[in-house]
Amino acid sequence: MGRIENKIAIITGAAGGIGLATAELFAREGAKVVMTDINIGKLEAQGRRMTAEGLSVTVAAHDVTQADDWDRIITGTLERYGALDIVVNNAGVGHLASVEDETMEGWRHVLGINLDAVFMGTQKAIVAMKEWGGSIVNISSIEGIIGECVLAAYNASKGGVRIFTKSAALHCAEKGYGIRVNSVHPGYVITPMVTDTINALPPDVAEAMQKDLLGRIPLGRLAEASEIAQAILFVASDESSYMTGAELVIDGGYTAR
């Protein structure tokens, strides 16, 4: 308990999955957490539940692709708490399409949320934090390191997050801002992103895909969102004080082969 006591954290995409697990863990470790998401109904329900449990969380509607939304969230956080220490750029979308099947519209949608918005969130977090320092955690994926034939746009977006994070980290170090910027690379995690994708497939295709997937994971199972949250907590906290521009992989051994 108390690993990020009294730190002020913004977590995007916090209505479910990895973002929600991270918000819960951060709050249990003493942070004051601003949970944001485009899905306000789901977000408010989670916020009410967590507040009833005595956790220090607030919720805010936020489309991460919108600069005005970012300004409102960051200004509101600074007005309410007087500081901002941690930003987790977690909101993201999955999309199954190969390079031949992808459309320009699909490509722009995925890149807009998964990459452009991470740029925006990182840039705005740096402006807000540069007086006192902080930690920015960008959620990439193992799909930002290796390719997958049906994830053309997703691979591009997550690879972009990986190398953009290093550029931002170097900039902050050179300027002496005391801001660390790192990326986290989960393997396959049991969240709505994965389960909804699998459930949308015809049952025989879904079964074959799950079998194939499990066969490629040395630990033989998908991750729980809480296991990814533990890694995000480490990167966000002062425990990783010498870590910047780094990429932390949590994938059950998937990319070790």
Ligand SMILES: NC(=O)c1ccc[n+]([C@@H]2O[C@H](COP(=O)([O-])OP(=O)(O)OC[C@H]3O[C@@H](n4cnc5c(N)ncnc54)[C@H](O)[C@@H]3O)[C@@H](O)[C@H]2O)c1
């Ligand atoms: N689940 C996995 O296997 C996995 C693996 C590697 C990386 N990731 C990454 O982890 C992050 C979280 O994924 P997840 O699995 O928890 O997914 P999820 O679908 O469960 O949650 C994503 C959240 O992002 C929100 N969101 C989507 N578009 C948004 C927008 N424009 N503005 C604000 N919020 C928006 C959604 O409403 C949702 O609550 C994503 O960046 C994803 O790419 C997931």
